[in-house]
Amino acid sequence: MTYRRTLSNGVRVVGEEIPSMRSVSIGVWIATGSRYENIHNNGISHFLEHMLFKGTERRTAREIAEVFDGIGGQVNAFTSKEYTCYYAKVLDEHFGLAVETLSDMLFHSKFAPEEIEKEKKVVIEEIRMYEDEPDELVMDVLAEGVYSGHPLGYTILGLEDNLRAFSRNDIQAYVSDRYKPSNMVVAVAGNISEEQAIAEVEQYFSTARAHTEGDEPQLTVPTFTRGLSVRQKDIEQAHICLAAAGLPAGHEDLYALVLLNNALGNSTSSRLFQEVREDRGLAYSVFSFHTAYKDCGMFGIYTGTSPEHVAEVMSIIDRICEDVAEHGLTEEELRKGKEQVKGSMMLSLESTSSRMSRLGKNELVLGREVTLDETLRGIQNVTAADVQRVARAILTQRFALAAVGPIDEGAFAKYQ
Incomplete structure (x- = not known):
C-alpha cells in the first residue's frame, strides 16, 4: 500500500508499506543538481553532497559512519543534473535512528572550514579520476556539446577552479536557496507502517525552515546543438x-x-x-x-x-x-x-x-x-x-x- 502526505512546512512524504520485508529504505530527494548551477558555482551541488557527511553539531564524520555501521545499515548519496538524493537502508527496528541521522546531516551540518578544505582535495581527485575514464568522460563531452552554454551541459562534478574558490558562505547560501522544504521529498519503502513512518519523518523534518523561500528559478529548455x-x-x-x-x-x-x-x-x-x-x-x-x-x-x-x-x-x-x-x-x-x-x-x-x-x-x-x-x-x-x-x-x-x-x-x- 502506498501513501502520500505533505507536512505543514511543505516537505512531501511518499511511502509504501511492505510487511514481507525486514528492511526499510529511506531517501531524501532534493530538487537540485548541476542544472540549477551557473558557470561560476558549477560543482557546488555535488560538493555539498560530500560535505553533509563531514560532521554536524552533534556528530563527527566518523560518528555518522559509525551510526550505520553499528546497526548493519547502509548510507550513501548521489548527485545528478536535476536532483540530489541522500539515502539509507536499515533493518525496520532502526528506522527512527536512520531518519534522525539523515535529518541531522541535512539541517545541522557544521561545514567546518578545515573539513571544507580537506574535502576539496577529495573531490578534485575524483574529477581527475573521472578524466582517466574515457567511457565516462565522453558523456560529459557529449553533453557539453549538445547543450552548449546551458546548465544541462555542465558536469556534475564541476570545475577544479570553482571548487578551490568555494567558501563556507557559498555553501550555506546554496543550502538556503535549494535545500528548502518545498524542494524536498522523503521517500520510504519497507516494513514500516504509514503511521510510524509519518510520525518519525514529521518529528525530524517538520521543523525544517529555509533561510529564504524565494521564487523557484524558471528552467529554460535547452537548444539541442548538433555537431x-x-x-x-x-x-x-x-x-x-x-x-x-x-x-x-x-x-x-x-x-x-x-x-x-x-x-x-x-x-x-x-x-x-x-x-x-x-x-x-x-x-x-x-x-x-x-x-x-x-x-x-x-x-x-x-x-x-x-x-x-x-x-x-x-x-x-x-x-x-x-x-x-x-x-x-x-x-x-x-x-x-x-x-x-x-x-x-x-x-x-x-x-x-x-x-x-x-x-x-x-x-x-x-x-x-x-x-x-x-x-x-x-x-x-x-x-x-x-x-x-x-x-x-x-x-x-x-x-x-x-x-x-x-x-x-x-x-x-x-x-x-
Missing part, C-alpha cells in the same frame, strides 16, 4: 557517443521509446550488441540509452573500439538505425522486449531501495505516483506502429557526435 565534439587523448580506444533529441520525463511516447531502446542497444540480444560485438567482435562495449529530463531528453548510442575499426562500427550503427527507422521492430522483437522490460522492472521491485527510488523520483520529477499497474499497462499497450513512429522521429535526426581518444576527425566529417 562534433572531440577530446584528443593518448589511449588505446576511440570512445564514441552519438546523440539525438529525445523525450522529456512523463511523455506519452516514453514507453514506446523504452522498447525501441531495448531492441536497438539496451540488451544483450539487441541489434547493436549482437552485430557489433557478438557477430563481428569489433567492440567490447556498445549500447544505446535514453535520458529523460523534466522538459527535454537525449537518446544516445555509445561504443568503444580500436581506431582502425571506427569506420566499420560507424557504418554498422548507421545501417541499423536506418533499418529500424524505415521498418520498425519485428513482432518477435516487440514481444520479447515487452517481457524483458516488465521482467526487469518486477525483479527490481524485490528491493526496498528500488521501490523507494521509484516513489521518490516520480514525486520529485513528475509530482505524482506512477503505479506499477500504470507502467505495466503502458508497456503492454505499445504497438509496433508506435515504436516505428518514435524511431522515425528520433533516428532520422541529424546526430551529434562526441569522441574521446586518438581521434581522426576526418572520419567524422559529416557531423561537423
Whole structure:
C-alpha cells in the first residue's frame, strides 16, 4: 500500500508499506543538481553532497559512519543534473535512528572550514579520476556539446577552479536557496507502517525552515546543438557517443521509446550488441540509452573500439538505425522486449531501495505516483506502429557526435 502526505512546512512524504520485508529504505530527494548551477558555482551541488557527511553539531564524520555501521545499515548519496538524493537502508527496528541521522546531516551540518578544505582535495581527485575514464568522460563531452552554454551541459562534478574558490558562505547560501522544504521529498519503502513512518519523518523534518523561500528559478529548455565534439587523448580506444533529441520525463511516447531502446542497444540480444560485438567482435562495449529530463531528453548510442575499426562500427550503427527507422521492430522483437522490460522492472521491485527510488523520483520529477499497474499497462499497450513512429522521429535526426581518444576527425566529417 502506498501513501502520500505533505507536512505543514511543505516537505512531501511518499511511502509504501511492505510487511514481507525486514528492511526499510529511506531517501531524501532534493530538487537540485548541476542544472540549477551557473558557470561560476558549477560543482557546488555535488560538493555539498560530500560535505553533509563531514560532521554536524552533534556528530563527527566518523560518528555518522559509525551510526550505520553499528546497526548493519547502509548510507550513501548521489548527485545528478536535476536532483540530489541522500539515502539509507536499515533493518525496520532502526528506522527512527536512520531518519534522525539523515535529518541531522541535512539541517545541522557544521561545514567546518578545515573539513571544507580537506574535502576539496577529495573531490578534485575524483574529477581527475573521472578524466582517466574515457567511457565516462565522453558523456560529459557529449553533453557539453549538445547543450552548449546551458546548465544541462555542465558536469556534475564541476570545475577544479570553482571548487578551490568555494567558501563556507557559498555553501550555506546554496543550502538556503535549494535545500528548502518545498524542494524536498522523503521517500520510504519497507516494513514500516504509514503511521510510524509519518510520525518519525514529521518529528525530524517538520521543523525544517529555509533561510529564504524565494521564487523557484524558471528552467529554460535547452537548444539541442548538433555537431562534433572531440577530446584528443593518448589511449588505446576511440570512445564514441552519438546523440539525438529525445523525450522529456512523463511523455506519452516514453514507453514506446523504452522498447525501441531495448531492441536497438539496451540488451544483450539487441541489434547493436549482437552485430557489433557478438557477430563481428569489433567492440567490447556498445549500447544505446535514453535520458529523460523534466522538459527535454537525449537518446544516445555509445561504443568503444580500436581506431582502425571506427569506420566499420560507424557504418554498422548507421545501417541499423536506418533499418529500424524505415521498418520498425519485428513482432518477435516487440514481444520479447515487452517481457524483458516488465521482467526487469518486477525483479527490481524485490528491493526496498528500488521501490523507494521509484516513489521518490516520480514525486520529485513528475509530482505524482506512477503505479506499477500504470507502467505495466503502458508497456503492454505499445504497438509496433508506435515504436516505428518514435524511431522515425528520433533516428532520422541529424546526430551529434562526441569522441574521446586518438581521434581522426576526418572520419567524422559529416557531423561537423
